[in-house]
Amino acid sequence: MKKILYILLGLILLVVIGIGALVTFVNPNQFKPLLTEQVKKITGRDLVINGDISWRFFPTLGLSVGETEFRNPVGFAEPNLVQFKQADLSISVLPLLSHQLDIGEMRLEGAHVFVQTLKNGTTNLDGLTDKKAITDKTATEKTVTTKNDNDLSAKKEHWKVAVAGIELVDASAEVRNDQTQMVTQLNNVNFTLDSFQPQTWTKATFDVKGKMNAITFTAQGSTDLNLAADYKNIQLKALSAQMTMKDGNTEIKHAQLGLDQFTVGKLSNVTFAVNGQVPDLSFDTHGTTKVKLSEDHNTVTIQGLKVTNDLAGKALPHPTMNLIVNADATYDIAQKLALVSQIMINADGTKVSGSGSYLAAAIPDIRFALSSDKIDLDSWLPAKKASTTVANNATVIPAKDISAVATVADPSTQQPDLSALKNINLAGMIAIKQLKVANADIANVKVVTSIKQGIATINRFEANLYDGKITGSAAVDVNSALPSYHLKNTISNVSILPLLQAVANNKLLAGKANITTDLSGHGLSEADIRHNIAGSVKVNVSDGAVYGVNISDLLRNAKAKLKGQADTSSGDTVKKTDFSALTTTLVLGKGIASTNNFQLASPLLAINGEGHTNLVNEGIDLTINTKIVASGKGLDDIKGIAIPIHVGGNWQKPKYNLNIKDLFKNNAELESKAKKEINRGLEKLFGDKAKDDNIKNAADKLLKGLFN
Structure with a gap:
């Protein structure tokens, strides 16, 4: 027993003497030149150890390294790729004999890492290893591996690693990319890991x-x-x-x-x-x-x-x-x-x-298929403020003054920001059973859409709309300074009165509408759309009515006035004009929507007209010529005569007036009849004095003002 004790004491003494000899005769700072030389050889970079390298004894044998810097090549914003103030590492020696690596507490204080990518794509991480050295090392490892694989007696020993703890104190890092102008900085980085294996x-x-x-x-x-x-x-x-x-x-x-x-x-x-x-x-x-x-x-x-x-x-x-x-x-x-x-x-x-x-990807790609039973889009849009536009006080601009349209109103000039369309690829389909938008009820909506290279496209749109159907397509291209757009759609057999009432609170027109639209333009602000939209809208409305005016009643009143009779209209008369067909083609451009082929056919009337509406100030300047085509109803005297009616005002409050001067122009027979009726009225009013020269001169002036 004493022998064993003596042996143990001897071993302990031997270890103590060995450690003492190691500390006395081996100065770790003498390894600095060797370390810097090997790092330079492998990486081509300088390793600068400004601090001392010293031995550690507790809790295990190890080393402490003072302030150290690993240099960057010339041309980077900071001199060092990596630097630290103090690093401590200890390793237990005896477990190494059993292929076990027992590392004491690893502590790194004040570490800083700087990574930079220059505008030419070069980084300070490039060339850190010697490719030839790696190749030689890999070849050697392959040779050793092949030899060991052929040696059946060779046994592979797996190392076991254990760490008493890892501590990173007050570290920092900066990653700078001069190509993207992105700088990421990490400060006060602290990390701890308890005893680990x-x-x-x-x-x-x-x-x-x-x-x-x-x-x-x-x-x-x-x-x-x-x-x-x-x-x-x-x-x-x-x-x-x-x-x-x-x-x-x-x-x-x-x-x-x-x-x-x-x-x-x-x-x-x-x-x-x-x-x-x-x-x-x-x-x-x-x-x-x-x-x-x-x-x-x-x-x-x-x-x-x-x-x-x-x-x-x-x-x-x-x-x-x-x-x-x-x-x-x-x-x-x-x-x-x-x-x-x-x-x-x-x-x-x-x-x-x-x-x-x-x-x-560099340009993300999105695919989707979405559906909903019911969406009220109006509830998701900002509430509209009370209108303060000039519409209610709009002055009708004569055709000769169309060039002055742009100065009449001041609609919004703000363009929507659609730049995101350039940075995404998208394709998808949307199906909605019930959709409410602009107060209109739409059913069975199906939309197939895509976005690619800055062009957003509705490839197919279809929906049921007030007893009819709407189909169409659209595209917006944002690759130019002002986005451009193109819209095509077809409306088939849509009940127009409930649609206008829902969308514009307008009850002026009823019937079944068939409308074909082909429009394009550039600029998506309200002002740009009104000024720059161009194309055509073909309208065909059947079995309808124009509300707000009873043309036959208007004509009967005009006839009564010419004969000096009382107004024949009744307060109970419904102000509407029924028709069997209404057709026109609207041509849009330069802020104006105009037509030269307006036609309306009804059992009583045949109407054709031409004119324009101003898209900027919403004024109307339209002349329609009305002919009586049916007998009876007290209008036989003017059957077949074109009677001009002027429509003015604006979209919200149109005004209808009989154009007396145009009525008698090129209608000598009607003019003659009217003059006889006026002369007969003068005789009733003045008797024999009606033939007096002064009265006749006054009557002639009245007639000239009426017919010229």
């Missing part, structure tokens, strides 16, 4: 502050982790992380992520919450989901995602809103492809469901 649970914590251009952020958190024996997989549990972010008026006041556990190939329960604000909008978002990473580390699966958003602010159509999103999705990491197998969105009772995909 494979297949053993340990705890990690982190704390970091940073800045990305104008964005500032903080993040901190902790988790328990367990590294697999082969170092290829890791398990997590009790993950908790918090973050804040601020960028001008945009702020994330608090964001939190929680994870119960993570194991490759198994579903994990995730919770998250974030609240903050952007200009004119505050948000409070929270949700849950299940997440799984496939065993090949390539596919992320998301099941049962539920996100609830409580929103408030002036940017919303409502003062407050509740938005709920449910979805299932997968993400292929290699292909950068996200597939959403199903998504359901509920925004204040408006529900939309569907599926889609997202391919991450």
